[in-house]
Amino acid sequence: MHKIITVALLSLAVSVSAGAAEKSSGNIVYRWVDENGSVHYSPTKPWGVKYESVNTNYSAQQREMIDESNKAKETHDRLMNKEQIKNDEEKAWKERQERLQLCIDTTYDKMSYQKRRIEDDSVKQKLDCEYTFSRAKQKSKYDDCILKIESERIEKVSQLEQSINQCIDADTPKKMIQEVMEKHRENEERKNAIANGQH
Known part of the structure; x- marks a missing residue:
């Protein structure tokens, strides 16, 4: 009798555990550190550990900085390409x-x-x-x-x-x-x- 109750309780715990590990919405991921000190990230909530939510969306300021960085890189690449072409022409x-x-x-x-x-x-x-x-x-x-x-x-x-x-x-x-x-x-x-x- 005790054995049957124990099995039932274990089954209930597994069900609760599965429900707790629900998927995150949008661009939220979950970060936690295990007992060995290793950092983990997951799109689903971990169960039985302390975790924190991380929003992977960029803010407007971050997006602006990224755009400026990309533009600067494109400008740099164009200048480098022009310089290379010029050097090749001078060499020829x-x-x-x-x-x-x-x-x-x-x-x-x-x-x-x-x-x-x-x-x-x-x-x-x-x-x-x-x-x-x-x-x-x-x-x-x-x-x-x-x-x-x-x-x-x-x-x-x-x-x-x-x-x-x-x-x-x-x-x-x-x-x-x-x-x-x-x-x-x-x-x-x-x-x-x-x-x-x-x-």
Whole structure:
């Protein structure tokens, strides 16, 4: 008999316990600390322990602060993105400018050597004109010979100078070309000054 009453009382206690653990409404959660000191949160009321209600809704002031923080972060991200884009563009410009500078400097060095050869060949050919034709007796033929040699020299130099175009694309910015050519002239002047013993 006593055993039956005990079971009935236990069943009643479990029912009361289940009813006490009702769900919270809205954005209320329940906080409690167990016997080991661990903190717990639950959307339902705990049974048999001391707990406190926590409203997870933000106040108007908190929402305003969160909005301001989000806006500040978005502004920061946009600025950082713009700064990154700017840095990438500057890096790409510098790398392209360095490639153009190398190409132009190398091409002009080759041109300088080839021009000297053209000039030397032209001088030799003009001397041949003097040996072949007398200025006094065959002036007309001599003049024609010199004119032909000079025309060929100009044509060869002109063709040689066109080789610089291989360094410049159709979309190469004019500002970049101007900066590279200015630096090239400064380097050439520096080389000439060193060669002539100037400092």
